[in-house]
Amino acid sequence: MAAQSVAGAGALQHDRILPEEGGNLFVKVAILGAGGLGKVMLEAIQAEGKHSVAGFLDDQVRDQFCALPILGPLASLAGLRRRKISGVALAIGDRFLKVRLDLIATIWSSGLRAINVVHPTAWISPSSRLGQGLYIGPHVVIHAGASIADYCVIWSGSVIEHDVRLDENVFVASSVSLAGYTEVGRDTFVGIGAVLMRSRIGESATIAAGSLVTKDVTAKTVVMGCPARAVGRKRAVAYHS
Amino acid sequence: MAAQSVAGAGALQHDRILPEEGGNLFVKVAILGAGGLGKVMLEAIQAEGKHSVAGFLDDQVRDQFCALPILGPLASLAGLRRRKISGVALAIGDRFLKVRLDLIATIWSSGLRAINVVHPTAWISPSSRLGQGLYIGPHVVIHAGASIADYCVIWSGSVIEHDVRLDENVFVASSVSLAGYTEVGRDTFVGIGAVLMRSRIGESATIAAGSLVTKDVTAKTVVMGCPARAVGRKRAVAYHS
Amino acid sequence: MAAQSVAGAGALQHDRILPEEGGNLFVKVAILGAGGLGKVMLEAIQAEGKHSVAGFLDDQVRDQFCALPILGPLASLAGLRRRKISGVALAIGDRFLKVRLDLIATIWSSGLRAINVVHPTAWISPSSRLGQGLYIGPHVVIHAGASIADYCVIWSGSVIEHDVRLDENVFVASSVSLAGYTEVGRDTFVGIGAVLMRSRIGESATIAAGSLVTKDVTAKTVVMGCPARAVGRKRAVAYHS
Known part of the structure; x- marks a missing residue:
């Protein structure tokens, strides 16, 4: 999980394809966590315009968040690939560090790609x-x-x-x-x-x-x-x- | 005077017509206050390019400020509409809170529109x-x-x-x-x-x-x-x- | 060396020719100092896209810095014009104030132009x-x-x-x-x-x-x-x- 030698996308470079993207520019993404960070991250993804967001995963039972569906609890992460969702954005705040670390391990074992926002x-x-x-x-x-x-x-x-x-x-x-x-x-x-x-x-x-x-x-x-x-x-x- | 549900204009959105604008994109504006905030606000309005600035109102007797005319004292606010000026930008600093509050009341009673800068x-x-x-x-x-x-x-x-x-x-x-x-x-x-x-x-x-x-x-x-x-x-x- | 009345180049104005440029838009430049400030300044010059950077001057013996040549020690500043380099960017940090002041004096006496980055x-x-x-x-x-x-x-x-x-x-x-x-x-x-x-x-x-x-x-x-x-x-x- 070490930092890779991948050049960043800046204000003047946002139409550049990053090495990490491998030509697979648009990825269907689920955001993990429907709180403040999830909301902020959704709007940044929309402003970037590089990925489409299918919805959120969150353990709190709700139908929607920011006008997008709650796709299931965090534990349904491993099943996302079956739903044609190949990317995830980790939006669990620092107050839940244990949850964050568990999710990171699951992302790796599930073959999902954690996108940069x-x-x-x-x-x-x-x-x-x-x-x-x-x-x-x-x-x-x-x-x-x-x-x-x-x-x-x-x-x-x-x-x-x-x-x-x-x-x-x-x-x-x-x-x-x-x-x-x-x-x-x-x-x-x-x-x-x-x-x-x-x-x-x-x-x-x-x-x-x-x-x-x-x-x-x-x-x-x-x-x-x-x-x-x-x-x-x-x-x-x-x-x- | 509660906050209205009006989406903001951001760096990537500045050519969007805001709901508040109602299609009336360019408004002729007077800036209330010819000091530091007035100067800064003038340049922001010019950078936005959405409104034209007719001049300033200020109680200090001068002819010009930032190469624009002083149209009169702050008390001439209520007469602006007769001069085809329908918008105002409030540039009185926080040191003069009483003046600010009085001007806000006058703006409302005069049917003027306080623009967002x-x-x-x-x-x-x-x-x-x-x-x-x-x-x-x-x-x-x-x-x-x-x-x-x-x-x-x-x-x-x-x-x-x-x-x-x-x-x-x-x-x-x-x-x-x-x-x-x-x-x-x-x-x-x-x-x-x-x-x-x-x-x-x-x-x-x-x-x-x-x-x-x-x-x-x-x-x-x-x-x-x-x-x-x-x-x-x-x-x-x-x-x- | 007083500040001149020269309007700046901002985010929305970077295609404007500044008065200081005198129509001589692209200048071949050497950066004085191959450290943190030199690195940061190089990337800003590249992002601006107004000048070409020929290399760095630095007293530490190296061949290259940031993939550009070290052209010589700081003392070779006075000879830059013979190499068709007419502009310099001063990238010596504040920890070496004496070196900075000496270089400023040499820039003036050598007829070089100190560019704005x-x-x-x-x-x-x-x-x-x-x-x-x-x-x-x-x-x-x-x-x-x-x-x-x-x-x-x-x-x-x-x-x-x-x-x-x-x-x-x-x-x-x-x-x-x-x-x-x-x-x-x-x-x-x-x-x-x-x-x-x-x-x-x-x-x-x-x-x-x-x-x-x-x-x-x-x-x-x-x-x-x-x-x-x-x-x-x-x-x-x-x-x-």
Whole structure:
């Protein structure tokens, strides 16, 4: 599941066929999760215009969400291929990390393809490397030489500077700024408005909203404040609030 | 004056006729206020290319502002229709809240139309609901399901996440980030660089510049700091500095 | 070296010929510095599509950088015109201020032209005034009446509000927000995520990352924190970390 050497699609490049697409430009997609992230991701997919969305999977029993059908519970993921749906977009928020990790494992074992959802107003450097299963929101900047591994989520207006490395399943909230060369370990959460100077962040860490990170953060540590200081430990799989 | 169910105009949608426009695409407009906000709003209107600007109203006696005529003092607002000007853009800053509220009342009683000024580089979700008389600046994000009531002002680069609700006449300065589901009461001011986690902000509150809001704020309260704490009370109509 | 009255090139204006260009639209350019800023600047020049890049100058002995040749050390700058290279882009970071100032002097004495590099996703007000030798990154906003003097660098997503004045060689990191009417003296560094309320900042000052500046800062002063307070003095030419 390592980040692949796949150039991104930016505001000026959105009619380019990405290497990952393999000529199979339009894929019928189900969005996993009918909440805030699912809603936002649906509109980004529609704005991109590269895929068609068949509906959502969600465990809450409803008929529709955003005028599209709920196709079944999350557990029906493995059966999607029989319904001619070959792509999925993972829209489970960071509060349900265990569910996210289970779904990622199922996506792999089911032969489904996790699509990248890149908002057309994002700027993605042609020399950045994007994995798969990503969500990249409006007005995000991913700069030269940055590397974004599989299943990362980057919300609106965040800046990922040059040569930053995000490992798998990193959650970056809105209006975050990561300085050049910063490295962030897998399953880490970075809260809204946080600012990270050049640093190394361990896996499964939590950077609280509005923090100013001025030095390295060890794995599973919760940091907070300006400058950020450790305020607790996090279980490997936990709720972020 | 509640927010109406009107889809917004975004970077990729700026040639779309909005429901509010009713086919009457080009309106001759006067900008109320010849200061910083007036200047910024003029350029956004010109970048949008949807309306023509006849000039400014301002109480300071001058001939011109930004190479356009000063048409008279603010009190001449009610007579604009006789001059074939049917639209107005409210460019009075938050420091003059009483003047703003008086002008809003006059706009309504005069049968004028308060236009929306949406910078063409802003991203506005098609499922957001925009009122009238708004200014939305460059690179702003208004996300899915957000609701922005009449006469709100949102400066450059601010992010309004999904399902946020801004009541009437909320002032959001530059580079502000409002997390999903946040609710902000009418006549509230949010200062430059503030970050609001999911919260409810009462009416006529003041969120000082650079604040990190982590919990609800009651009406007429001034909060400041990271995390933000109450530091004073505000009269219903007051100056924000 | 004062800022010239030259209208900027914005997202909607990038096919416009700037007054500074004098009809000489495509210039063969060398980038001074083969590091992070050089890489980012190369991609912005390529995205703009206005100039061709012949290679880099850098003192570190290498053959190539970003698939382009290293043309020689920085000291070979004065000989560039003999190689039919008439433009330069200054990509030396703020940590080497003395080197930057020496190169600026050499550019002037060599009759080379320092080009402006403006990312096509930046929004530049037509009433702003831009000097030369600038780098302006993706999603930056430069608003009405702002004045940016020669050799300033403004990283990704920063907001320069209306009527702001930056003197020569000011460095603005990513995701910075400068309120309207702010004035910043020459050779000053503004760190990532800083927020400046309306204020006057003296020359050669340092605004640390994440600072909230609420009042004026005197020359050569280092300020830090929310609100920012003086924490030290800076030599006229120094390293910023």
